Amino acid sequence: MKASAAPILAIIVATAASVITPRAVNCNGDAFDLTVENWNKLRVDESIRAFWDGGKDAEGVDWPGADTYGNPRAFTTMLGTRLQNKGVWTCSGMPFDGRCDAEPCTEIGRYNKAGKMVDGPSRWGIFALNSVINLHRWLSDIWEGVDIGQKSANSVVFSAAKDFVKPDEKLNVGAKSILAGASFLLGLLGAVPATAVLTNVANPSVGLLSATLGIHLRSSIGERNFETADAFSRVIESFAQQTRDNLQEANSEILDSANDFALQVISGGAWVDAPRFDSNKKIGANDIAQFYKRNMISRGINALWKQYNVYVYYTWLNDAGAKPGDPGTKCDLDRSGPQDSKYCADEGVYYLYMYRAGRSGADYPYGGAKLAADPYNINPIWAVESSARSFKAQGLNYDAEATDLSKLLGARGIDDYLNSPERLEGTWTLPVCDGSSRGRFNVDYTSQKDYDLRGGRGEPPCACGIDGRDTATSIKAANFNAEAVAAKCLVSWTETKLDDWPAGVNRITYDEDGKHFVTKKAVENCIRNTHFNAAFGAARPRCSKFN
Numbered sequence: 353m354k355a356s357a358a359p360i361l362a363i364i365v366a367t368a369a370s371v372i373t374p375r376a377v378n379c380n381g382d383a384f385d386l387t388v389e390n391w392n393k394l395r396v397d398e399s400i401r402a403f404w405d406g407g408k409d410a411e412g413v414d415w416p417g418a419d420t421y422g423n424p425r426a427f428t429t430m431l432g433t434r435l436q437n438k439g440v441w442t443c444s445g446m447p448f449d450g451r452c453d454a455e456p457c458t459e460i461g462r463y464n465k466a467g468k469m470v471d472g473p474s475r476w477g478i479f480a481l482n483s484v485i486n487l488h489r490w491l492s493d494i495w496e497g498v499d500i501g502q503k504s505a506n507s508v509v510f511s512a513a514k515d516f517v518k519p520d521e522k523l524n525v526g527a528k529s530i531l532a533g534a535s536f537l538l539g540l541l542g543a544v545p546a547t548a549v550l551t552n553v554a555n556p557s558v559g560l561l562s563a564t565l566g567i568h569l570r571s572s573i574g575e576r577n578f579e580t581a582d583a584f585s586r587v588i589e590s591f592a593q594q595t596r597d598n599l600q601e602a603n604s605e606i607l608d609s610a611n612d613f614a615l616q617v618i619s620g621g622a623w624v625d626a627p628r629f630d631s632n633k634k635i636g637a638n639d640i641a642q643f644y645k646r647n648m649i650s651r652g653i654n655a656l657w658k659q660y661n662v663y664v665y666y667t668w669l670n671d672a673g674a675k676p677g678d679p680g681t682k683c684d685l686d687r688s689g690p691q692d693s694k695y696c697a698d699e700g701v702y703y704l705y706m707y708r709a710g711r712s713g714a715d716y717p718y719g720g721a722k723l724a725a726d727p728y729n730i731n732p733i734w735a736v737e738s739s740a741r742s743f744k745a746q747g748l749n750y751d752a753e754a755t756d757l758s759k760l761l762g763a764r765g766i767d768d769y770l771n772s773p774e775r776l777e778g779t780w781t782l783p784v785c786d787g788s789s790r791g792r793f794n795v796d797y798t799s800q801k802d803y804d805l806r807g808g809r810g811e812p813p814c815a816c817g818i819d820g821r822d823t824a825t826s827i828k829a830a831n832f833n834a835e836a837v838a839a840k841c842l843v844s845w846t847e848t849k850l851d852d853w854p855a856g857v858n859r860i861t862y863d864e865d866g867k868h869f870v871t872k873k874a875v876e877n878c879i880r881n882t883h884f885n886a887a888f889g890a891a892r893p894r895c896s897k898f899n
Contacts, residue, residue: 497640
């Protein structure tokens with residue numbers, strides 16, 4: 353098997369009985385219902401192995417084995433031709449072309465050379481054939497979904513390049529920041545449904561589960577930045593073609609090669625029924641297309657915003673009931689930040705900001721007011737929720753390939769996963785400043801009555817982490833100018849007389865080299881040197897920006 357197909361094999365092998373739904377076939381009796389329970393009762397794995405290696409199956413039928421059939425042939429081809437008396441049967445076509453299909457169950461069994469069924473119908477054969485067909489249809493649905501979704505996403509690229517960048521600024525977004533994450537998403541699709549390791553497969557561990565479809569962007573593409581939407585649109589199209597080619601190759605390696613790879617994949621009844629929503633509706637190409645499109649749009653806007661001082665600020669409210677949509681909690685009642693981006697979780701509240709130096713301070717990210725409208729239809733809260741989940745999982749440097757796919761999918765559920773991809777961990781990775789209980793740095797930039805409901809003026813986040821130790825990494829992740837932030841925060845700490853200064857801390861550093869910082873002593877000196885400026889109607893510090 354070629355190396356490129358190994359990751360998808362490992363992913364698809366990790367499948368789950370937990371989301372498989374029974375589906376009856378046109379044969380009498382409950383024993384013909386396509387369920388994992390019946391798969392095990394009928395000893396289908398044992399029969400499949402007898403069919404391939406030679407010997408008696410669980411129904412007492414003696415099979416000569418693959419070596420007696422002449423030229424080396426794929427397990428699936430042998431299954432389809434021998435059990436259905438067909439000269440040609442293949443599951444090699446992409447997308448699904450109808451050739452990989454099953455005869456009525458009463459016609460599936462062992463045939464003699466004259467073309468007459470001598471043993472049948474074969475119950476295990478019905479289960480095995482349907483499993484192969486379901487697996488092929490799923491790969492084909494992903495292929496078709498990517499094709500549709502890519503074209504749909506491309507139609508939005510041009511408006512996004514205009515709406516979510518600084519006016520009159522070039523696009524300047526890297527392919528790697530979007531496309532590498534998209535291959536991870538398709539890896540997740542390959543894992544639907546996902547479950548525990550199968551005993552007859554060589555340890556599909558977390559490392560293998562975390563493999564994607566084997567799509568690796570060439571460095572010449574992945575490291576480039578694109579300054580026009582048209583150029584980037586072509587890269588997305590090229591990426592989608594790579595994806596489709598890779599799916600075709602994986603399908604061929606698993607279902608159309610002279611080996612028993614497919615036998616391993618379908619064992620245990622993993623694909624005895626097609627992947628379905630909880631409502632029992634089959635997951636099809638259009639569902640995958642919408643999933644792919646919405647993820648690509650979200651990841652694209654995420655990449656655009658990460659060029660600027662866009663960040664998420666978290667405030668701890670000591671609110672054990674802080675959950676999205678729960679009325680009456682401290683988070684629900686909190687009005688300190690922009691309400692259209694408020695995400696309640698982790699005993700506190702998250703808000704979305706972009707800092708504009710020299711202006712009013714905190715504000716909407718570029719295009720933020722358009723995010724929820726056509727053609728994007730993305731709730732700003734989803735961007736905050738996904739970023740918060742990513743931050744909790746891996747901090748400020750989210751790496752999709754280091755994520756345990758089985759845990760991620762299991763935690764969300766298949767319906768939530770496909771229907772709300774914008775909220776999925778890793779889709780948005782805007783930097784999060786953990787402000788602990790320092791809610792003073794929240795401002796409601798959407799309020800028409802009171803710009804800042806907690807007394808500040810939209811300062812940048814002046815301390816991140818419980819004791820401020822994460823400030824430098826957060827400032828860097830949000831692309832702030834460390835020197836400018838240090839100067840602004842010195843004034844801020846002075847004006848508020850060290851309100852919310854981290855306890856037990858003498859210095860807050862704003863860059864990783866330690867060149868720009870604010871000390872508690874410097875703030876205290878500034879406080880002593882403040883004077884009342886009637887023109888501004890406020891106390892202004894008379895102190896240097898230097899410490």
